[in-house]
Amino acid sequence: MASALISALSVLLCALALILYSSPAAAQADLALDCCLTxxxxxxxxxxxxxxxxxxRVDGCPRDAVVFITRKELNLCAPPAAEEHWVKETIKFLDTRLKMCKATKFHVCNSPQIHHSFTVL
Structure with a gap:
């Protein structure tokens, strides 16, 4: 009788663990967001x-920001374009350069990595 009770409790605990692990909230808790804190x-x-x-912020980060990626693959966090004029101008520059690179099939781009790295989200 006691072993049947222990077996039933074990099955119940396993089922509960499986339900909790597969829930959307638990799945999102496992995702590590790469966010700018400052x-x-x-x-x-x-x-x-x-x-x-x-x-x-709506994506789970503590603040809105623009993340600039350098040629050395560093992420540099800047305030949103609405807060700083230079951020807006830099975004415009990168967008223009991307259009130029695409228009010339990346022949004018000075880095072989540019066509792989130029994704604006």
């Missing part, structure tokens, strides 16, 4: 940048 207001030289992506 931003720098220092102007970043355009010639070191490859691309950028935008970070939003």
């Amino acid at each position: 931003v720098s207001h220092k102007v970043i030289p355009k010639h070191v940048l490859l691309t950028y992506r935008k970070q939003f």
Whole structure:
């Protein structure tokens, strides 16, 4: 009788663990977001940048930001374009360069990695 009770409890605990592990909340808790916690207001030289992506609070990050990716694959966090004029101008520069690279099938781009790295999210 006691062993049957222990077996039933074991099955119940395993089922409960499986349900909790497969729930959407538990699945999202396992995802590690790569978010900027702080931003720098220092102007970043355009010639070191490859691309950028935008970070939003609604996606689970603590603040809105623009993440600039350098040629050395460093992520540099800047405030949103609405807060800093230089961020807006840098985004415009990168977007223009991307269009030019695409228009010339990346022949004018000075890095063989540019066509792989130029994804704007």
